[in-house]
Amino acid sequence: MTADLSAGFIIRRMGLGCLIAMAASSSAGGGGGGGVSVPKCSVCKDEYQSDGDKAPHVLRCGHSCCAACVRGLIRTHPHGRRAAKCAICRAATAEIDVRPNHGMREAMAALLAIHMQTVDVPQGTSLTRQEYYGLLGLLGDHTMKLQSVYRASRDGTTYADLLRCVGDKQRLAFVIRKDNYVFGAFISAGLKLPDDPTDWHEYDCDYDCDVWHFSLAGHFPQPTKIESGQYVWVAGREKSGLGGNVGIGDNMWLGVSGRPAADIRSCFQYTYSHQVPAGYVGVRCTDPAQCSALLGGSYQFCADEIEVLHVGGT
Numbered sequence: 001m002t003a004d005l006s007a008g009f010i011i012r013r014m015g016l017g018c019l020i021a022m023a024a025s026s027s028a029g030g031g032g033g034g035g036v037s038v039p040k041c042s043v044c045k046d047e048y049q050s051d052g053d054k055a056p057h058v059l060r061c062g063h064s065c066c067a068a069c070v071r072g073l074i075r076t077h078p079h080g081r082r083a084a085k086c087a088i089c090r091a092a093t094a095e096i097d098v099r100p101n102h103g104m105r106e107a108m109a110a111l112l113a114i115h116m117q118t119v120d121v122p123q124g125t126s127l128t129r130q131e132y133y134g135l136l137g138l139l140g141d142h143t144m145k146l147q148s149v150y151r152a153s154r155d156g157t158t159y160a161d162l163l164r165c166v167g168d169k170q171r172l173a174f175v176i177r178k179d180n181y182v183f184g185a186f187i188s189a190g191l192k193l194p195d196d197p198t199d200w201h202e203y204d205c206d207y208d209c210d211v212w213h214f215s216l217a218g219h220f221p222q223p224t225k226i227e228s229g230q231y232v233w234v235a236g237r238e239k240s241g242l243g244g245n246v247g248i249g250d251n252m253w254l255g256v257s258g259r260p261a262a263d264i265r266s267c268f269q270y271t272y273s274h275q276v277p278a279g280y281v282g283v284r285c286t287d288p289a290q291c292s293a294l295l296g297g298s299y300q301f302c303a304d305e306i307e308v309l310h311v312g313g314t
Contacts, residue, residue: 174307
């Protein structure tokens with residue numbers, strides 16, 4: 001039995017009830033991620049999803065990889081023939097013969113539903129179980145623990161409230177909720193205040209930290225990472241003027257009035273065209289030459305909720 005077929009085979013032979021019991025038993029015993037592992041793409045090693053860029057496709061040789069990797073494997077050969085060369089056995093499959101692996105997609109949907117039920121959602125978070133599970137997947141480990149350290153609706157809406165709750169913690173996930181959109185940004189280095197409270201601190205994360213944006217709901221068929229510039233801007237506690245209190249990567253700002261006492265939920269965001277992954281179904285800019293995606297539905301908006309989670313917190 002090949003690895004590509006094992007997930008569907010297990011589900012058909014054992015039944016979902018048995019798998020749920022196994023996953024729950026493993027979680028109760030400290031397994032943290034369930035007793036049934038989620039198959040991964042043979043090329044990028046990311047976990048498969050039931051749809052979107054991470055959904056499995058099957059080649060004529062019988063091996064599978066995700067939709068995104070299939071696109072990367074396809075090349076134009078002599079006489080104009082386009083084909084994907086399998087990353088495992090090197091057999092070629094004509095582009096027209098690459099097919100969705102429907103059996104494995106059904107298995108993935110069932111397995112992901114099982115895994116989702118075994119994840120412990122942090123106390124006090126605004127995220128649903130599905131949203132939280134999606135965020136863990138983007139972070140690369142469904143067994144890690146996150147802690148909700150700040151929520152605007154719970155802890156206050158000013159910049160000072162945000163700084164008080166976040167402190168010097170590193171590895172922060174900022175989650176913005178606006179209508180049916182849930183998105184945000186990850187900063188591995190945390191918020192570094194300037195020495196002068198009336199100034200800015202701008203730091204480049206190309207070498208000493210990691211920054212990326214993400215969508216959890218409302219923009220793509222599945223949770224999705226979004227490319228971003230590797231820099232962060234943090235205003236001093238007494239800084240005033242144009243801009244915002246916190247800028248994360250390209251064009252994502254919190255507290256855009258520029259006054260530290262202003263509502264941190266006042267946001268500004270847009271994503272450049274070249275940074276938007278395939279499959280985007282959210283609101284687009286009126287001028288596609290300038291940008292392509294408005295994750296909050298407009299350039300400037302007041303978020304319904306802003307939350308910060310400490311990655312690895314307890």
